[in-house]
Amino acid sequence: MSTSAQQQLQGQLQIVVDAHTPDSDLIPKHLQIMGADLRVQQSAWMNGKNMEQELTPGVYMVRLNLASGKHLEQVAHIQEGQVTKLDFDISRFSPRESQEWAYLTKASAGNNPEGPAYRSGNKKESVRLPNNITAQRWELKQGVWTATDDIPIKNVSIDEVGETYTFYVPEAMQVLELQVPGKASCFVSLPPVSEIICMIKIAEGPENVVPELDISISTPNNKAQVLLSLITSGDMARAKSLSSVKDAAELLYSKMRDPAAAAIGGYFLLKTGELEKMHDWANNLADWFPWMADGAIIHAWQVIQQGGPDMNIKAIRDRLIEAVNRGIPVYTEGLRLLYDGLTMLSFEFKQQDEAVEQAFARIKQYMAYADMSQETTTFTGIYPDQPGGTKKEDTLSSRPVKKIE
Amino acid sequence: MALYFNQIQQGPQTHILIIGVGGYPYLNGGTQAIPQTFDGAQLLGQLSSPPVSAEAFYNMAMELHNEGAWIKPLGSVNVLVSPDPTAGNLFAGQTLEPATISNIENAYLDWKKLCNSDPENVAIFFFCGHGLDKGEHYLLAEDFGQRPEMPWKGSFAFDMTRRAFFSCKARTQLFFIDACRQLTSDMLRTDLPANPIEPPSLLAKDCAFNLTQKAAAANESAYGKKNEVSFYTKALIGALKGNASNNDIGEWRIATGTLSYKMNSFLQLEAPGEGYPQRCISTTSDTTDIIRFTKPPMVPLKITCTPDAALPFAELSCLDPNTNQGERRAPQGDPWETKIKAGLYKIEASFSGGQYRSNAIFRLVTPPSVNQILNCM
Numbered sequence: 001m002s003t004s005a006q007q008q009l010q011g012q013l014q015i016v017v018d019a020h021t022p023d024s025d026l027i028p029k030h031l032q033i034m035g036a037d038l039r040v041q042q043s044a045w046m047n048g049k050n051m052e053q054e055l056t057p058g059v060y061m062v063r064l065n066l067a068s069g070k071h072l073e074q075v076a077h078i079q080e081g082q083v084t085k086l087d088f089d090i091s092r093f094s095p096r097e098s099q100e101w102a103y104l105t106k107a108s109a110g111n112n113p114e115g116p117a118y119r120s121g122n123k124k125e126s127v128r129l130p131n132n133i134t135a136q137r138w139e140l141k142q143g144v145w146t147a148t149d150d151i152p153i154k155n156v157s158i159d160e161v162g163e164t165y166t167f168y169v170p171e172a173m174q175v176l177e178l179q180v181p182g183k184a185s186c187f188v189s190l191p192p193v194s195e196i197i198c199m200i201k202i203a204e205g206p207e208n209v210v211p212e213l214d215i216s217i218s219t220p221n222n223k224a225q226v227l228l229s230l231i232t233s234g235d236m237a238r239a240k241s242l243s244s245v246k247d248a249a250e251l252l253y254s255k256m257r258d259p260a261a262a263a264i265g266g267y268f269l270l271k272t273g274e275l276e277k278m279h280d281w282a283n284n285l286a287d288w289f290p291w292m293a294d295g296a297i298i299h300a301w302q303v304i305q306q307g308g309p310d311m312n313i314k315a316i317r318d319r320l321i322e323a324v325n326r327g328i329p330v331y332t333e334g335l336r337l338l339y340d341g342l343t344m345l346s347f348e349f350k351q352q353d354e355a356v357e358q359a360f361a362r363i364k365q366y367m368a369y370a371d372m373s374q375e376t377t378t379f380t381g382i383y384p385d386q387p388g389g390t391k392k393e394d395t396l397s398s399r400p401v402k403k404i405e
Numbered sequence: 406m407a408l409y410f411n412q413i414q415q416g417p418q419t420h421i422l423i424i425g426v427g428g429y430p431y432l433n434g435g436t437q438a439i440p441q442t443f444d445g446a447q448l449l450g451q452l453s454s455p456p457v458s459a460e461a462f463y464n465m466a467m468e469l470h471n472e473g474a475w476i477k478p479l480g481s482v483n484v485l486v487s488p489d490p491t492a493g494n495l496f497a498g499q500t501l502e503p504a505t506i507s508n509i510e511n512a513y514l515d516w517k518k519l520c521n522s523d524p525e526n527v528a529i530f531f532f533c534g535h536g537l538d539k540g541e542h543y544l545l546a547e548d549f550g551q552r553p554e555m556p557w558k559g560s561f562a563f564d565m566t567r568r569a570f571f572s573c574k575a576r577t578q579l580f581f582i583d584a585c586r587q588l589t590s591d592m593l594r595t596d597l598p599a600n601p602i603e604p605p606s607l608l609a610k611d612c613a614f615n616l617t618q619k620a621a622a623a624n625e626s627a628y629g630k631k632n633e634v635s636f637y638t639k640a641l642i643g644a645l646k647g648n649a650s651n652n653d654i655g656e657w658r659i660a661t662g663t664l665s666y667k668m669n670s671f672l673q674l675e676a677p678g679e680g681y682p683q684r685c686i687s688t689t690s691d692t693t694d695i696i697r698f699t700k701p702p703m704v705p706l707k708i709t710c711t712p713d714a715a716l717p718f719a720e721l722s723c724l725d726p727n728t729n730q731g732e733r734r735a736p737q738g739d740p741w742e743t744k745i746k747a748g749l750y751k752i753e754a755s756f757s758g759g760q761y762r763s764n765a766i767f768r769l770v771t772p773p774s775v776n777q778i779l780n781c782m
Binding site for chain 2: 032038039073234313365
């Protein structure tokens with residue numbers, strides 16, 4: 001059969017994705033076209049608004065998957081020589097255009113509070129909304145945490161819909177502190193990129209109490225952010241289809257432009273066990289960004305996973321202690337690996353290595369107050385170096401941190 | 406070792422250790438209750454759900470074995486269970502081995518040895534009982550609280566133990582922990598012990614396919630109704646029996662990654678609107694398939710019409726959309742309840758008379774069940 005004859009037997013499926021904003025069109029979305037038996041016939045990532053696909057005539061289920069775990073499904077009737085158009089309205093997932101990125105990429109963002117799937121329990125009306133929320137940014141430089149008043153969140157009220165903010169911050173070890181009167185402050189690591197988008201809203205839940213806040217953080221690197229969401233949720237099959245090992249290695253190699261994306265690439269390669277693809281880049285990430293804990297953690301874990309009888313335990317030890325001295329990992333995956341690595345070192349040295357024990361004790365405190373479901377390291381506490389507890393009236397704006405040696 | 410199932414052979418197999426602790430004799434309501442010294446222990450009592458949950462998990466494992474669904478055939482199931490004082494008959498015909506700390510340690514080491522016999526083995530660990538958490542998750546054995554002056558003696562540090570298990574050769578390792586993760590005020594003031602069942606080692610590389618799933622997030626609780634399977638275990642069993650399966654590659658399979666990213670949605674289905682703020686937390690590495698069904702899942706399907714009065718006149722059908730072949734039902738007064746293979750269907754109500762409007766829709770029919778109401782106004 002000639003090529004033209006084959007084409008005559010096909011019909012065309014046109015996919016159009018409707019979002020609130022053009023920026024959302026650029027967020028990778030996973031499209032699956034399934035037969036009636038739900039076997040996947042075609043699978044592709046969409047990085048734009050439109051896609052076309054030639055298909056044999058028949059009835060198909062078309063599913064558009066988002067990194068947040070949400071999906072939309074429609075049935076397509078493909079007829080010979082005809083065009084079938086499907087519109088996927090993903091704007092329905094978000095109450096406001098400024099928040100769309102969070103609802104499309106973050107599982108923790110939950111459901112649209114103005115949509116039918118929102119789960120607030122039956123006591124929503126009696127929930128007291130937190131107000132007078134104020135934020136500040138803490139930066140760790142030369143062993144001192146210093147608060148800076150450059151975040152545009154002052155005495156705001158937050159409800160279920162929430163608010164979105166954009167910050168322009170330096171490349172540094174830094175955390176955002178959200179102060180809620182009468183509650184422990186919430187600290188969130190900020191990725192080292194110049195532009196950060198942040199959505200703050202009441203966490204979805206049925207509790208009839210002053211609710212906890214959900215804080216979502218993102219950077220303009222859509223592909224890295226989607227990859228981070230997928231590896232955080234454990235959807236590794238989709239993560240691997242989005243990012244080949246080569247792509248992830250390129251993220252890691254791109255560290256000079258985007259060290260946050262490089263860290264995400266490093267965590268992905270560790271999860272998939274592709275250690276040889278990391279070459280010496282994790283070591284470089286750790287060396288070239290001496291204020292970022294994640295590089296040191298990724299390099300330590302590359303050495304751990306490579307294993308072997310001549311494993312350099314001193315290098316692992318030094319890197320993990322260095323990571324603790326650098327502050328807090330940007331990503332929760334880094335906090336988990338730091339805790340696991342120090343656990344093993346503590347046993348390796350039979351609890352006799354003082355520096356390891358100090359580092360381990362410090363990280364245990366963070367673990368006790370961290371929300372491990374978040375992508376970026378998130379914990380409650382008094383100061384960036386003091387997880388747990390509630391702040392008193394007199395607060396400090398500068399906190400030296402003892403270096404572990 | 407309470408091996409309830411033993412078909413250990415050479416070659417890759419699935420080996421399961423199940424621990425259900427509901428009876429805590431030294432805690433509130435226990436048969437030998439004694440005053441406890443720290444507030445964490447003072448607040449804890451008897452649990453009716455974990456033994457029932459452990460039994461349900463065991464039954465699920467055996468059902469999958471009987472269907473030939475484990476990709477690595479079932480080799481062994483070892484069970485430790487401590488029923489609460491009010492528990493009914495559990496594991497009929499089996500001798501119950503209590504989940505004391507010493508039995509847990511022995512069973513864990515025996516199970517690890519079995520798992521270690523082949524790198525292609527699948528290791529599955531299931532625990533349901535009390536837990537406390539301060540960065541490290543402590544799981545409490547039956548004899549927790551026996552020595553109030555040494556309160557952590559009847560517990561083990563789970564996260565460290567899980568880390569230690571990476572020294573096992575099995576490339577696929579699954580840990581399901583259905584326990585609370587509350588942090589009490591005197592835990593904050595105390596350095597808690599590093600008491601894993603075995604010490605973790607730097608020389609142990611992570612396994613290729615890890616899924617470690619906890620039923621609750623840190624500082625949160627895992628819930629269940631009295632004498633019933635807990636919400637998380639119900640969701641997990643449903644997922645393993647087919648809810649988490651897909652036919653992406655032309656065979657209905659369940660992957661570890663799917664269990665990770667879909668479990669919270671399954672958990673929400675178990676207690677809709679009841680106000681349980683439970684969310685599970687997973688730690689994963691790469692993903693692999695562990696269950697394969699030879700046939701598509703059969704999905705309970707209920708079809709009815711609105712208004713109700715239309716139903717006695719409606720011919721209902723559920724058809725393959727490409728072939729128009731499938732099941733039909735003549736008009737009857739009750740909703741049509743049937744079971745069909747998972748898939749995409751054309752579901753239709755048609756009327757020979759003109760008093761109601763025929764209606765057809767395309768519907769994805771997937772586990773756990775589908776309820777379709779056709780508007781025939």
